[in-house]
Amino acid sequence: MSAFRATGSLLKRVPESPHKYHYTEGHTPFWRKVRDLLSLNPEISSGLPLPLSNRYPQPASRPEKPSMVPSAASDPAANLYYHRDFRRKYPQTDVITQQYLTELLLASPNEDGTMSISDGSDSQTTALTRPSDLNSPTAFTEVLAQVQSEPQHTYSSSNMPPAFPSKKPQHILTLQKNAIPKGKDHYLPILLQRVNVVTAFITSVTSILLLAVSISSVSFPTPKCHIDVNSLDISHGDRRTQDFLETSMDLEMDISPLFTWNTKQVFLSVIGSYASPSRPENEVVFWDRILSSKRQSHVRLSNLRNKYGFRETSRTFQNITSVEFSVHWNVMPFVGIMRHGRTEFTAPVTLPEPAKVSAEKVRLLHY
Numbered sequence: 001m002s003a004f005r006a007t008g009s010l011l012k013r014v015p016e017s018p019h020k021y022h023y024t025e026g027h028t029p030f031w032r033k034v035r036d037l038l039s040l041n042p043e044i045s046s047g048l049p050l051p052l053s054n055r056y057p058q059p060a061s062r063p064e065k066p067s068m069v070p071s072a073a074s075d076p077a078a079n080l081y082y083h084r085d086f087r088r089k090y091p092q093t094d095v096i097t098q099q100y101l102t103e104l105l106l107a108s109p110n111e112d113g114t115m116s117i118s119d120g121s122d123s124q125t126t127a128l129t130r131p132s133d134l135n136s137p138t139a140f141t142e143v144l145a146q147v148q149s150e151p152q153h154t155y156s157s158s159n160m161p162p163a164f165p166s167k168k169p170q171h172i173l174t175l176q177k178n179a180i181p182k183g184k185d186h187y188l189p190i191l192l193q194r195v196n197v198v199t200a201f202i203t204s205v206t207s208i209l210l211l212a213v214s215i216s217s218v219s220f221p222t223p224k225c226h227i228d229v230n231s232l233d234i235s236h237g238d239r240r241t242q243d244f245l246e247t248s249m250d251l252e253m254d255i256s257p258l259f260t261w262n263t264k265q266v267f268l269s270v271i272g273s274y275a276s277p278s279r280p281e282n283e284v285v286f287w288d289r290i291l292s293s294k295r296q297s298h299v300r301l302s303n304l305r306n307k308y309g310f311r312e313t314s315r316t317f318q319n320i321t322s323v324e325f326s327v328h329w330n331v332m333p334f335v336g337i338m339r340h341g342r343t344e345f346t347a348p349v350t351l352p353e354p355a356k357v358s359a360e361k362v363r364l365l366h367y
Helices: 004-014 030-038 097-106 141-147 192-218
Strands: 224-236 243-254 264-276 282-291 298-304 322-333 339-342
Touching: 097 141, 224 322, 243 264, 243 322, 282 298
Parallel strands: none
Antiparallel strands: 224 243, 243 298, 264 282, 264 322, 322 339
């Protein structure tokens, strides 16, 4: 009874929460709230041990009723000795020595597990002689000879040792009352953990598949393009005497090599490049188009005019002599990295001399 009382007193002293001596009661730290919010089951463990470092199914992964652990030692993530903790309840290898067998025979030499005690009134009971040194190589054989010297201790085909009390092997774990039976290979008792594993697997497979799709569709083709500039004219389009360059050109381009099974659309833009006194390189986009089908890959436009205003930051083309034109393309795939490129520049086209502001040169432009 004293042993039960000591066990009860010890259990009463175990704190209900492993954080009782770390946190002030009634005041939950901020990061503790964050951990409870992000944890699947914060009352069981603050983490999971590496599953491959233990047996399969992993220890402490059988179906269990969620409850508050009595101490931090019951937390698999906080207990450094969880792999050899008896509370994990999984079979472990053990070594039986000769000394242990000798002591076992001395303790219970009879078949029913009882010990023969010498009694002066009964001549049939005899006590085993204890060897002086249990570690000696002959200690076990001496005790075994005493046990087998009696006819009732001699086992044969007709006199077999006692059988195991259970007719069929029982599982080492006993399911709790509210536990749901699972298969022997099931080791995720929490539904959210299973969803997490499945989602992570699907994400990994999808990422690998998308990477393979992106790599398989990588190519570096060069589309064919031809530009003929028909005319250039400088006009004034607002009250601030701003010079605008109006163009007229013929464009013929074949971008079919840019379309693959992973191409969503192609963005084309016509750019004018020139050098000015303030900046050695200037580029202005004055026309663009989005092509979303390979049927539109053959582009043939006549008398192409500005879609956007072509003007200079200094408001005048006074010191600019020529302009070069090129076509830029951007390939937008369904999966992967965007690719871009440009065609070669045309021959420099000489700009006309800017005329003085006059009534016929100032007009409303559509851009």
